[in-house]
Amino acid sequence: MGNYAIETVGLNFNFGNQAIVKDLSLQVPKGSIYGFLGPNGAGKTTTIKILLNLLKSPSDQVFLFGKEINSNRIAILKRVGALVEQPAIYGHLTGRENLINRCILLGIKKTKADEMLALVGLTDAADKKASKYSLGMKQRLGIAQALISDPELLLLDEPTNGLDPNGIIEIRNLMIELATKHQKTILVSSHLLAEIERTATHVGIINKGQLLFQGTIDELHLLSKPMLEIEVNNIESASTFIAKAGYEIVAQTDKKITVPFNSAQKSGELNTLLIQNGFTVSSLYQQRKDLENLFLDITKTN
Amino acid sequence: MRTLYISLKSEFYKSRKTLAFWAAILLPVIICGLISFGFYSESEKVIAAHNPPVILWAKYSGAALGVMGFLIMPFYVIFMAFSVNNIEHKNDTWKMLFAQPLNKFAIYAAKYLYAVFLIFLCLFLFASLTFAFGHLLQVLVPKFNFNQYNPLSFLINAYAKLFLSALGILSFQFILSLLWSDFLKPMGIGFVGTIMGIITANIGWKYAYLIPYSLPALALKITKVKKGTDPLDFPIFTQEIWTSLIYAAILFIIGYFIVTKKSIK
Incomplete structure (x- = not known):
């Protein structure tokens, strides 16, 4: 005390x-x-x-x-x-x-x-x-x-x-x-x-x-695991490719793919990998969960 | 005691630039000034009436006491009770005040005493200015006979009675203003109460003294003047005064319990 x-x-x-x-x-x-x-x-x-x-x-x-x-x-x-x-x-x-x-x-x-x-x-x-x-x-x-x-x-x-x-x-x-x-x-x-x-x-x-x-x-x-959001062309095949490469896909829309963020270096590696395989990456950024999602997360785990 | 002192000091510091504080000074100056000006400009008429000095003083000071006792005094008290509390309601500072390392009772008592002080100050100035302006009139118009009677004890008695009789209203209005932040509720209740007080005091209702609002008017009624005695010599501690003091004491204590229970949302 x-x-x-x-x-x-x-x-x-x-x-x-x-x-x-x-x-x-x-x-x-x-x-x-x-x-x-x-x-x-x-x-x-x-x-x-x-x-x-x-x-x-x-x-x-x-x-x-x-x-x-x-x-x-x-x-x-x-x-x-x-x-x-x-x-x-x-x-x-x-x-x-x-x-x-x-x-x-x-x-x-x-x-x-x-x-x-x-x-x-x-x-x-x-x-x-x-x-x-x-x-x-x-x-x-x-x-x-x-x-x-x-x-x-x-x-x-x-x-x-x-x-x-x-x-x-x-x-x-x-x-x-x-x-x-x-x-x-x-x-x-x-x-x-x-x-x-x-x-x-x-x-x-x-x-x-x-x-x-x-x-x-x-x-x-x-707790607030950051995510990596990737905007890429040809989204369907990109997602299959990313999954095959061993990444877990958290979410996918018709514009972007979300995977867990590990480190800046890993993000770079994924970017290189995508480009080397003929995908055009228009944007790749780290996204932290906003408070609302964090709340949901925390309430879920409780 | 130290807490009470610094709380009082802070009350003064906060209010010294507000209308509430200046009203305590301006009200007696304006009213006494107007009455004295009236006596000065109508001096010939007043002298022609050949009043003995006692009656002259009675008429002169009665002009101020009359309006005060019946109308201005209750409203002035209502306004003081309101403004001492309103300074915290308006600025949303109750929470700040009660988050200070100060005893809650001292904070509350200081507020109450400050309202009492403002009323005292106002009435003290009324008495002093009546006395001073009366003598000033004598100097300006030597034919007056103000100098042939000493009204001091009468003025002290009358204003002391008025002061004590107002404490009942003050305590009641203080609680209303503590509870409600708006002006209309305490003012409305006070207005109705005052009208009721004036009516019951004037028709001489047996139980009028139980209504705090009728006490100032009752206190100033000079009942039954014995022949041969000074009509301006009367006792201070009459039934109305005791009633007022009992009301004041009980309501003051109730007010404190309201303050301690007051949730500061």
Whole structure:
């Protein structure tokens, strides 16, 4: 238990009769970037709210830093920074004032507000009313608010929502820096596998309130077997030829043939083989399974 | 206690640029200013009536107390209860507030106390400005006899009563505004309640004191003046005030349980 920043043990949560989270056992190791992956409505935000004690969990099911959350709420929250859904920002206050308000609540120095503004690149907009901010700027301010108390654990609910590609890269780099240089633990939720793959060291996949997969990013890669898609002329004879050559054909349409991807070298060999035998290969590329297919895969194996 | 203090400080910081805060200052300035201007421009008529100083003060301060007690006060309280909560509803910041490492009761109590403070500030300014402007009128129009009676204890008594009698409404409206994020529900209920309060207080219904909305009006009714005594000298802690305080205390506690059970979706 000591090695986990977050641990839930068979967590169940209902809104009325509707079960939102079912038997969820999260294990977020200290110092990891934990990608919390799932489609909209899977229970990600609910789980994050439970981790913040905004929604009351049954006792002895949720532990942060090894402590039970309901009986250690304040002590735990002191070590956590969070961005939940839309950032919670007072529209009538400026960006700086929003951060100063947070400083007042947390009893920290007001100079920290300017540091945070610089960190998320809002120094120029510091004195602009937050209601006039763009979605991306609000998101940055939300992240600044989450970081202001220098917490050990960060809970970020879709932090790249509404950001432009530049902003997404900045947030990504910031997360990596926080985890590697400052030894922070970050739980980041997303519905985009590609987004999580780039930053996370660990992944948890949730669907309909159930955890379908949990492990390191490499373990996930083993599950999400990449495929090689080949677009070739004379498709019928090409497929017979490929099968004869000892490859397993996963799928075939009237335009392309899909075989399991092994390595770049093997792909090249197959390409050469096809060309040497008189086929015209118009395209040959590695295709990763998208999240939906991965879900199907994982649910099947479970 | 520290949590309560920083929560209060944060409430002030958040609201200092909002209408709710400035209303507490502007309302007394505007109303007292208008009444004083009226007395100044109609000074000859007022002097011609040859009022003794007590009656002059009673008429002058009664002008502000009258509108306050019957109409503005309930609505002002409804508005304050709404705006203190609305600042969180509107910005969707309840979740942020309750995710802070702060005691939930302190957060709730600070909000409530801040609304109480805004009402206190408003009434305190009413009393002070009535006193100050009365003496200013005396300087501007020396023929007035404002300087021959000291209205301080009357003003303190009257506004203290008004303040205490409003706490029942405040607690009730505070819960409504806590539950609902829109303006119309608490305002609508408050409006109906206020009208009901005014009617029941005016017709002198036996149980009018059980309706929180009628308490400010009831509290300011000066009943039975004994001959020979100062008509402006009356007790503060009457039945209406006790009722208001009991309502306030009970509803404050209920409000806290609502806050702790409030699911932040």
